[in-house]
Amino acid sequence: MADAAAPLLRIKGMSKTFPGLKALDGVSLEVYPGEVVAVLGHNGSGKSTLVKVLAGVHQADPGTVVEVRGAKGELVAGPAVRDGLHFIHQDLGLADILTTVENLGLGTWVPGRALAPVRSAAERRHAQHLVARFGGGVDVTVPVGKLTPAQRTIVAIARALDGWTRPDNVLVLDEPTAALHGDEVQVLFEAIRRVASSGAGVVFISHRLDEVLELADRVVVLRDGRVVAEQATSRLDHDTIVRLIAGREIAETVVTSVDELGDPVLTVAGISGAEISDFSLSLRAGEIVGVAGILGSGREQLAPMLFGAQHRSGGRVEVDGNELIPDDPRAAIEHGMAYVPADRRRSGVVTEMNVRENLTLPLMRPLRRRFGRLDRQAEQAQTRAWIQTVGLRPPDPEQPLKLLSGGNQQKVVLAKWLRIRPRVLLLDEPTQGVDVGAQAALHELILAARHDGTGVLLCSSDTKELVSLCDRVLVLKEGRTAGEVPRESLTEARLVRDELGLQGATGPIGTSGRE
Amino acid sequence: MRTTEGVMTPGQASGGSVPDAVHRVHWSVGLRRTVAFRNVSALYLLVVMVVVFGLWVPGTFLTSGTWRSLLSDQAVTCLVAVGLVVPTAAGVIDLAIGAEVGLGAILVARLLVGHVPIPVAIVLSVVAGAAVGVFSWLMITRARIPSFIATLAVSSLLAAATAWVSGSQQILNLPAGFGKLGTGQLFGVTYPVYILLAVAVFLWYVLERTPAGRRIYATGGNPQAAALAGVRTSRVLLFALVTSGAVAGLGGLLLTSQLSTGDPTVGPGYLLPVIAAVFLGSTQFRGGRFNIWGTVVAAYTLAVGVKGLQLAGLPIWIPDLFNGTALLAAVGLAAWRRSPAARRNGLTRFGRRRPVIQEPAEAGRGLRDPLQSVPDSKSI
Structure with a gap:
């Protein structure tokens, strides 16, 4: 930190071309010591590509220049460049089977110690x-795969900040808060601020x-692989940023509550x-019921349990009066239940298969012809229609899911479930890690489903999402329904208070407290 | 129960379909992609080998007799490989496949010398292969043993069973009529080739044209996501392992018919060429997906290589060397294609620090055990 004016990280004219796609197009970016720079943009705007290029x-x-602390170097090979960069990736980059x-221990490489005995007690204390x-x-000491998403994020952050030998490093965080709740976000921000103030x-x-807005000093907005704006955060507000990201005005989703709710489509009585x-619920046709709750409240388990993806015991779950057997997702689907899981990569999509194959997977019976043949043409036609409905980019039915951005993958997941015309739609963090444009599109689809008479159960840690979509919100605490907030008194502040079990507003709680 | 009317067709709401031009590529581009080296490398390899061996040993290699015997001799290998495509596509490795061939070979001989009628002996041998598949399935899904280990153990059990049934002796004096099955000819080609074609066409149809095939690939791709999309992954695995077991049993009895001897030692030798064919086959035609016709082409390409080397009078260990090299090259090629990072950095990256992030969906595809990543396998 000899020269405070010298940037720690300088990127000049960074481009990245994939076959048929220019993901980054001459991006320049500088990061100075003690500064937090936010990079914003749609899914597919090039943010993740930028991070992955930096990570090697x-x-x-060719032609891209990257310098760390003034040292030029190739990103893959140059340890001088690499040593100054630390990452937390969107998918966290943790090995699930390891503790x-x-x-x-994986990130730190001690020369000559590869075969030396692991000093377990000391390492455990350190961890x-x-x-x-x-x-x-x-x-x-448990495998990371068994932790919850939020706990995994914490581990990834701990790893990225482990063992810095000098303070003037660059820390790159790719959507670290996607799985975190308000108070956990505050802990993370505190850590980030501490790291920045020490010169990183x-x-x-x-x-x-x-x-x-809360954390960053400067905002860089990417669109279609180019930098379209760079501004100090103090000169921006929420609406301006949305406009910069989208390149146009995005209409805020206006919830038109259905006046007359239908009959109950989902009845849950005393499941554990x-x-x-001992959870119970009655969900009516056309109703959107939210489920809020902090980590460990049972919010994450509720939807998979109803669907049969996780074990439940006791009680009854009925869809349109038909009782569902526990632990059998197929039976749940047959009775008209659909489930959008929180962990898209692991449970939502088959990344090796293409859009068409993923879309039709839950229900292929209507496409069956003689001799069990799948009608490829009908399948293509349906896929194209759905691609248009959900606004998939690129609009190619044969695109493998692994080549789609997160928001577009989620559109495929939602489309595949809307296609079966579900009676009950269970949503688990449906817009997690999705940009504002795709988020609005997903919300529109959810609202359209409700108008078609689907009962929607929306489990979300995003209180803003709950407030803007739900007719009422159940607040879970320690596995039980601690309260229910009707639409009239639904605010983010109220939800955060109820989730944490606080009486009245006492000081700032989480980012979501602002209305 | 959901019915046909239950499917939403949003096209009506949004008015008209997307223009076709967006999705169709020009035919010449399509053709270029189809004949690109990376899509049909085995065919190019085949051509190269034909030319090389044609120049090297023209007197023996380029005769129709050589080619006809190659087609017939390799039908069993190819048949077993085609059967193995199914479990491999579903994400389980069946390492017992060679031992299943051996069991089918010895069992049919034992039954025939015990005066069981030929059709009954054939059916029983195929059923025995299928039963082994059921047993492997129980070990994998119910005992939750990774398929790799479970089938390796089953392989050992089958070796014991084969030795026990045969007393470790060849079984001779099979009824004359039985030999017809393996050696009888139609239009100059032996029956096993037609059986191979029939099985291949059937399995191709199932894998590529039916909902069942879609479920098999989904299970192999991401078992957890497949289960949550309503695929009964456990049933898919049962079907896959029973298929490969039954086809291996069929292959074994055809082999005994061709040799007119029940030989307890033939089975294990099939494991490597068959797995090599399946993995090399996955690099052909379907962009990394395990598929039937790629496997057929790969099996015969490998066989042509081995045959040419034999005709050229090279030592007896050359075929093993060739098959081993081909297997490594095939799987290496598949990994190479799948990961741009591997292609770019080549060998150098092993000496350096690895990127922090690994693409989880890419790693070890095909060798993953579907049930290991499902939280509760009772639920599938």
């Missing part, structure tokens, strides 16, 4: 100490604009299971 996962096109202790800094509660540069990527005890 993708190689930039937290082991995952923390516990690191994780505790970011809100703890994580058993560092931070590149922060997020879809949650409120967070960006992991983290849930």
Whole structure:
């Protein structure tokens, strides 16, 4: 930090071309010590590509210049450049079968010690100490795959901040808060601020604009692989940023509540299971019921349990009066239940298969012809129609899912379930890690489904989403319904208070407190 | 129960369909892609080998007798490989496939010398292969043993069973009529080739043209997502393992018919060429997906290589060398195609620090055990 004016990270004219797609087109960016720079943009605007190029996962096109602390270098090979960059990726980059202790050890390479015995007790204490800094509660000796998404994020953050030998590094966070709840976000922000104030540069990527306004010093907006705006955060507000990202005005989703609700489509009576005890619910046709709750409240388990993806015991779950057997997703689908899981990569899509194959997977019976043949033409036609309905980019039915951005993958997931005309639609964090444009599109689809008489159960940690969509919200606490907030008194502040079990508003709680 | 009318057709609401021009590529582009080296490398390899061996040993390699015997001799290998495509596509590795061939071979001989009628012996051998598939399935889904280990163990059990049934002796003096099945000819080609074609066409149809095939590929691609989309992945695996077991049993009895001897030692030798054919086949035609016709082409390409080397009078260990090299090259090629990072950095990356992030969906495809990643396999 000899020269405060010298940028820690300087990117000049960075381009990245994939076959048939220019993901980055001459992006320039500088990060100075002590600064938090937010990079914003649609899904597919090039944010993730930028991070992956910096991490050496993708190689930039020739002509790109990247300097860290003034040292030029090739990103893959040059340790001088690499040592200054630390990453937290969107998919966290954790090895699921290894424990937290082991995952923390993976990033640090001690020459000549590859075969030396692992010093387990010391490592475990070290891991516990690191994780505790970011809100703890994580058993560092269980495989990371068994942790919740929020706990995994905490582990990834702990790893990225582990073992810095000098303070002037660049920390790159690609949507770190996607799985976090308000108070956990605050813990993370606290850590980021501490890192920045000690002289590091931070590149922060997020879809949650409120967070960006709160944390970042400077905002860089990408659209179609180019930098379209660069501004100090103090000169921006929410609406301006939305306009910059979208390149046009996005109409805020206007909820038109259905006046007359139909008959109950989903009746749940006294079910129990992991983290849930004695839960009951009645969901009517055309109704959107939200489920709020902090981590560990049972919110994450509720939808998979109803669907049969997680074990439940006792009680009854009925769709249109038909009782569902536990642990059988197929039976749930047959009775008209659909489930959009929170973990899209793991449970939502088959990434090797294309859009058409993913779309029709839950219900192929109507496409069956003689001798069990699948009618490819009918399938194509349906896929194209759905692609248009959900506004998929690119509009290609044969595109493998692994080549789509997160928001577009989610559109495929929602389309595949809307296609079966579900009676009950269970949504688990449906817009997590999705840009504002895609989020609005997904919300429109959810509202359209409700108008067609689908009962929607929306489990979300995004209180803004709950407030803008739901007719009423159930607040879970310790596996039980702690309260119900009707539409009239639904505000983000109220939800956050209820989730945490606070009496009245006492000071700032989470980012979502602002209305 | 949902019915046909239950499917929403949003096209009506949004008015008209997307113009076709967006989705159709020009035919010449399509043709260029189809004949590109990366799509049909085995065919190019085949052509190269034909030319090389044609120049090297023209007297023996380029005779119709060589080619006809190649077609017939390799029908069993190819048949077993085609059967193995199904479980491999569903994400399980059946390492017992060679031992299943051996069991079918010895069982049919034992039954025939015990005066069981020929058709009954044939059916029983095929059923025995299928039963082994059921057993492997139980071990994988119910005992939750990774398929890799489970089928390796089953392979050992079958080796024991084969030795026990045969007393580790060849079984001779099979009824004359039985030999017809493996050696009888139609239009100059032996029956096993037609059986191979029939099985291949059937399995191609199932995999590529039916909902069942879609479910098999989905299970192999992401078992958890497949289960949550209503695919009963456990049933898919049962079908896959029963298919490969039954086809292996069929292959074994055809082999015994061709040799007119029940030989307890033939089975294990099939494991490597068959797996090599399936994996090399996955690099052909379908962009990395395990598929039937790619496997057929790959099986015969490998066989032509081995045959040419034999005719050229090279030592007896050359075929093993060739098959092993081909398997490594095939799987390496598949990984190469799948990961741009691997293509770019080549060998150098192994000496350097790895990128922090790995593409989870890409790693170890095909060798993953579907049930390991499902939280509760009772639910599938």
